[in-house]
Amino acid sequence: MATALVTVRALRDQLVDRLRADLLSSRFRVGQKLGQDEVATLYGVSRTPAREAILQLRNEGLLVAAPKGGVQVAGQVDEATRGFLNGLRHLVEEHALRICLDELTDDDYAALDRIVKKMKAACKKRDDIALAEHDVAFHRYLVERSQKPTLAQLPQRLT
Numbered sequence: 001m002a003t004a005l006v007t008v009r010a011l012r013d014q015l016v017d018r019l020r021a022d023l024l025s026s027r028f029r030v031g032q033k034l035g036q037d038e039v040a041t042l043y044g045v046s047r048t049p050a051r052e053a054i055l056q057l058r059n060e061g062l063l064v065a066a067p068k069g070g071v072q073v074a075g076q077v078d079e080a081t082r083g084f085l086n087g088l089r090h091l092v093e094e095h096a097l098r099i100c101l102d103e104l105t106d107d108d109y110a111a112l113d114r115i116v117k118k119m120k121a122a123c124k125k126r127d128d129i130a131l132a133e134h135d136v137a138f139h140r141y142l143v144e145r146s147q148k149p150t151l152a153q154l155p156q157r158l159t
Contacts, residue, residue: 015043015053017140021133023062028073033066093139096146104145112141 019039022028040050057063058071066072076082115138122130143151 010049011045012049012052012056015039015045015049016056017136018043018133019053019057020060020062021136022129023057023073025128025132027129030073030075032073033070034063034073035070089139092151093142096143096148096151099146099148100142108141108145112138115141 028034034054036047036050036054039045039054040047043050054063054071058065062074063071064074115134119131119134119138122128122134140152
């Protein structure tokens with residue numbers, strides 16, 4: 001009998017997802033400087049995961065080097081590039097789903113359903129930040145469920 005694995009995500013990964021969602025939902029203004037102390041305080045974490053999250057999001061292009069050191073929020077990508085990147089994301093997710101579809105359990109469907117309910121609640125509240133956060137969680141769940149670490153690393157490799 002197979003035992004279901006429970007995925008426990010590192011604090012760094014959770015922070016990356018949260019900060020990414022906040023950046024994508026325009027919680028921070030373009031050009032705003034973000035230091036690791038500020039990120040650590042804002043999200044209630046130590047400096048190490050804050051520094052690692054900043055490095056990850058800099059690699060993804062959501063944060064860029066600031067003129068006098070540190071990082072700042074990058075400008076939004078143009079519509080054509082955004083469409084291209086969304087298309088790539090969809091291809092990755094479709095591939096991940098094909099890999100794991102036959103192995104999804106009732107627990108997986110229940111977990112995805114909980115995420116969708118949170119997305120619906122965020123929509124009703126018009127909470128763009130929560131919606132973006134739950135949207136990322138839904139897609140990450142599928143990619144991680146495929147158990148192909150290379151798929152999860154693809155966004156960083158494209159930048």
